[in-house]
Each structure stands twice: as C-alpha cells, then as structure tokens.
Amino acid sequence: MKKLVILTGAGMSAESGVSTFRDAGGLWEKHRIEDVATPEGFRNNPELVLRFYNERRKQLMIVKPNEGHLDLAELEKNFDVQIITQNVDNLHEQAGSSHVLHLHGELMKSRSTGTGKEIYDVQPGKIEINVGDKCPKGYQLRPHIVWFGEAVPEFENAIKIAEQADIFVIIGTSMQVYPAAGLINYVSARVPIYLIDPNEVAVYNKNVIVIKKGASEGVKELMKQILK
Secondary structure (H helix, E strand, C coil): CCEEEEEECHHHHHCCCCCCCCCCCCHHHCCCHHHHCCHHHHHHCHHHHHHHHHHHHHHHCCCCCCHHHHHHHHHHHCCEEEEEECCCCCHHHHHCCCCEEECCEEEEEEEECCCCCCEEECECCECCCCCCCECCCCCEEEEEECCCCCCCCCHHHHHHHHHCCCEEEEECCCCCCCCHHHHHHHCCCCCCEEEECCCCCCCCCCCEEEECCCHHHHHHHHHHHHCC
C-alpha cells in the first residue's frame, strides 16, 4: 500500500469556520502575535493568553470537519495515510483520520510549565485553562501550543514521515511558516507532489501538480487523480 503523506495548514480548516490568523479579518488583526503567541507574552500577561486560547477552544467545540477532512479519512481505504498538520484543532481526528502528527501543538491539550512539561487532555466539560489551574506537581498549566520562538519538537518525526512518502500533498498552507514549509525538501525527487490551494503559493519544485481549489473541492480532485 502506497504511503500518502499530507501536510495541512489553516486553509484546511477554514471551510469549517475555524478562524485563520493571516487572512483579512483573521486573528492577528485583533491581537499582536507578541501578546498571545510567544513565551514572553505569556509571562507578561498570562490572563490574556489563556483567555485567547479559551476562546479558540470554545469555537472548536461548535465547528465540524468539512468534506475535505472526511475525504482524507476515506483515503485510508486505499493508502497508508499520514497527516502532518500545522493546525492545532482536532478536526482531522474528528473526521476519522487515524495517523495525525500535530507540528504546532493541540488546542485540546494543556501542558505543565514545569521542567517536565507534562501534557494533559483538556476535558470537554472544562475546556478553560485559567490562572491558578495547576498540574499535579503544582505548576501552572499553559496551552499545549508551539509559540513563536519555541522549538518544534515533532519536526524530526515529520521529516522521517516526509522521507517515506510515495505521494506528498500540501493543502491550505502558505508555505511561509518554517520549519514546516521545509518538509518539501525531504521528499524524494521521484515523488509526485500535489498542491491544493485557491491562492498562489510559491513552491519551487518541478514535481508540483497544482490544484487551484479550496480544501473540499481540491481533495475531491486529488482523489480522482490518485485513485485512477
């Protein structure tokens, strides 16, 4: 069974109603990156940062996977599918995808600020993390999100997955956020690469097959091409 590796970004979840950061009207227009997505921002104003991610979590509780998410899960019938996502939502999992690696963390998890950095699931009945919420060792909890300026601990695993690809697909990402955008460099030269995005995305690779559509329509077109 061929290994299908899929890199997804914000455009994958936008059709589900998940607010993106970079688009007009996106989250960064309402908050400075430095204030809500850096370790310094958390140190300076933990209440603001926790409230920001509490709101993201509340939004996630009401959105649903779109057809693109569902079709990617369906592809597991024909391929060994591994998803590498830059998204912190759990819509791939909700849609039924079995193998999902989150490069930038997971919204529905919290992490200890202690040296062990233990990770905990956020319970559906208590999705807020507030100042004073502590791990069993007594350290303040924070969102399990990779903030700007922090290492991406799953990147080495993502490289190994990209190197094994028989088909590599990029969906809904600007290919401007590193190190995630660099994964394409670890894909074998013989491997076909599909790029699904309604916008122009600069990818300097002669093997790229562009499907200029949104996630749901684009994945349907991808399925036609790779299931021939």
